[in-house]
Amino acid sequence: MAKLDLAFYRRPDVVAIARDLLGKYVLTRLGGGEVTGGRIVETEAYAGPEDRASHAHGNRRTARTETMFRAGGVAYVYLCYGMHCLLNVVTNREGIPHAVLIRAVEPLVGAGAMMARRRARRMDRRVAGGPGMLTEALGIGLECNGCRLTGAKVWLEDRGEIVPPRAVVAGPRIGVHYAGPDAALPWRFRIRRSPWTSLPD
DNA sequence: ATGTCGATTTGCT
DNA sequence: GCAAATCGACATA
Numbered sequence: 613m614a615k616l617d618l619a620f621y622r623r624p625d626v627v628a629i630a631r632d633l634l635g636k637y638v639l640t641r642l643g644g645g646e647v648t649g650g651r652i653v654e655t656e657a658y659a660g661p662e663d664r665a666s667h668a669h670g671n672r673r674t675a676r677t678e679t680m681f682r683a684g685g686v687a688y689v690y691l692c693y694g695m696h697c698l699l700n701v702v703t704n705r706e707g708i709p710h711a712v713l714i715r716a717v718e719p720l721v722g723a724g725a726m727m728a729r730r731r732a733r734r735m736d737r738r739v740a741g742g743p744g745m746l747t748e749a750l751g752i753g754l755e756c757n758g759c760r761l762t763g764a765k766v767w768l769e770d771r772g773e774i775v776p777p778r779a780v781v782a783g784p785r786i787g788v789h790y791a792g793p794d795a796a797l798p799w800r801f802r803i804r805r806s807p808w809t810s811l812p813d
Numbered sequence: 814a815t816g817t818c819g820a821t822t823t824g825c826t
Numbered sequence: 827g828c829a830a831a832t833c834g835a836c837a838t839a
Binding site for chain 1 (some may be wrong): 820821822823824
Binding site for chain 1 (some may be wrong): 831832833
């Protein structure tokens with residue numbers, strides 16, 4: 613049940629962090645008091661300045677991207693397609709805008725509350741098997757942008773589950789076809805044959 | 814099962 | 827104006 617600490621987030625290799633986040637837990641206590649969350653089964657790395665798929669490509673600073681320039685250990689939450697909030701974990705030191713997008717979670721804590729937020733009748737991948745779905749299931753909105761991942765509202769835990777290398781599938785990131793050669797980088801990670809990822813293997 | 818399309822804010826041109 | 831780190835509704839098969 614160890615909460616991930618700042619040393620975890622502030623490491624320099626964002627791709628390694630994205631891989632390491634598989635099997636960790638994301639948890640929230642928001643708008644009510646019940647804890648909700650589950651096991652991370654899919655992530656993507658965004659390597660800031662040198663990554664054409666990143667909002668912070670070329671150190672682009674806007675009101676939106678400012679959060680990514682903060683020191684690792686805070687949430688970067690932004691609005692995608694005008695309607696979905698997406699959750700990222702900011703990594704590296706202050707001034708280096710690296711982040712990991714959390715793309716899918718296996719709902720394990722407060723599952724009933726997560727289903728209610730999603731208005732779901734069945735517990736399946738449609739509850740949190742996509743970056744827009746999981747934020748809704750966890751109650752995460754834009755007000756979570758910049759909040760500390762070492763705090764009491766949104767945090768990550770290591771619950772001692774080991775994900776061996778052969779259980780990890782690396783592949784190209786989703787929805788970044790505009791990124792030229794960077795679109796093909798194998799920076800999306802998921803747990804092999806998990807029924808909870810956004811797409812089957 | 815697969816395809817198209819609309820919603821709606823942010824940011825670039 | 828247009829495209830976007832998406833999702834769900836609806837159509838057709």
